[in-house]
Amino acid sequence: MEFQAHRFSIAPMMDWSDRHCRSLHRALSGRALLYSEMVTSGAVVHGDREKLLGFDADQHPVALQLGGSDPSELALAAKIGEDFGYDEINLNVGCPSDRVQSGRFGACLMREPRLVADCMAAIRDAVAVPATVKCRIGVDDQDPEESLFALVDASAAAGIDSFVVHARKAWLKGLSPKENRDIPPLDYELVYRLKRERPALTIVINGGITDLDAAEAHLEHVEGVMLGRSAYHEPGLLGAVDRRIFGEGVADVSEFEAVERFKPYIAEKLAAGVHLAAMSRHMLGLFHGLPGARAWRRILTVEGVPAGAGLEVVDRALDAVRQALEAREARAVEAASA
Known part of the structure; x- marks a missing residue:
């Protein structure tokens, strides 16, 4: 599959990007890469797989985002996801919720780049579809210039070449998950620098991007742009994605x-x-x-x-x-x- 789809994607959003939402978004854009809500590896392995993972065939290309930190369990969940037909398996290293922290996955894994690399190596070995990481630039008192590069380099050494970077820190102490989406300052330039200094990697930028004008500006620096809440609250903007972002000679979808x-x-x-x-x-x-x-x-x-x-x-x-x-x-x- 041509994964230029990464050029524009719609973020995994808990309680929002379910199978019904994805089918609506696909009605607006035939090219955007769609993401599932985050599903924990344990839920995939032990839970109702059809309820958690089922989706309609017209949603392709569609990625499954997993949460977890146990390499063997993530590998099994990834394989199950691939068997369900997902086109990509993505590991969440960015969610700042309390529940995620207590389960030792999400943004707190920014502190454990070697563990993330082990998880990604296990996922990569388990599936034939692309294995990717979605991360923050750091957490709490980390220096983003160190934490982001450490995480990316560790995973790249394990064979991972595609990263979605939410260009904000996550403050696990002192800010709520909602506040973590807005209050920590954005550092787009750091993400651009990551791309310049790691040119062989595919870098997708996320965070604070609200329209296609901004998306086009970011694409001057990185391979892809991921929209989250703006794509959900104003889905009509997706009707122009195939023409403006992918350059297709098609009319916008009203x-x-x-x-x-x-x-x-x-x-x-x-x-x-x-x-x-x-x-x-x-x-x-x-x-x-x-x-x-x-x-x-x-x-x-x-x-x-x-x-x-x-x-x-x-x-x-x-x-x-x-x-x-x-x-x-x-x-x-x-x-x-x-």
Whole structure:
């Protein structure tokens, strides 16, 4: 598979980037690399694998992000993920939550580059698909110029050549996971320097990137850009990714077209017993900034929750947006002729 997909990816986000969210995002971009939520290696090995790992074939390319620090268990989980059809296995070395720290994985592993290297070597040996790392630039009182390079160099020595770097430290003491997404300052230049000094590696930058203009600017320095919350809260921006980021000669996917593409998926899952709200919650920001966006959110939020809610709710929400857009156009025509 051509992994230029790394040129633009959508971050693994707990409670957000589930299989339904990924299918919506795929309706907007055919090229972006999609990531699962983080799944612990223990859950993969011992839990309900179909529930944790199952996804629809149209989501490719899609990566599985694992959390853990036991090389043998991670290797087994990685193999299970590959057998499920994932195109990449990624190790989380960046999540700052308390639960992750207590389990000795996530950002706290920035302090243990040799252990990360052992984990990555085990994953690499277990699967044929790419094995990658997603990390921070450091934690707590670490010097990022030392901690980032130490982690990357240790994993590179173990045969890993692709890294996603969230360009912030994680403060495991004193900041909440939410605060860790915003308060620690961004250091994009350090990530650029990593690429300059390790030119053979594939470097993807993450953190604080909110639109495609910024993504294009970062791509002057690194191979890839990963968007997180902005891609979730304003998914409509993904409709231009294939043209702007991948250079495809295709028309942008409009918000309305994305909904029409997503509706067969919704219908299929409704028939399988999935509640509408489990899917429609990922669409709430789709018409962000457009007339009717508030009505769209309200209808999906209020009418999409009751048991038995179906595609008619989505259609009513779409009609509300169309009416708001038509009203704006009518006002514009009236103003122009006045």
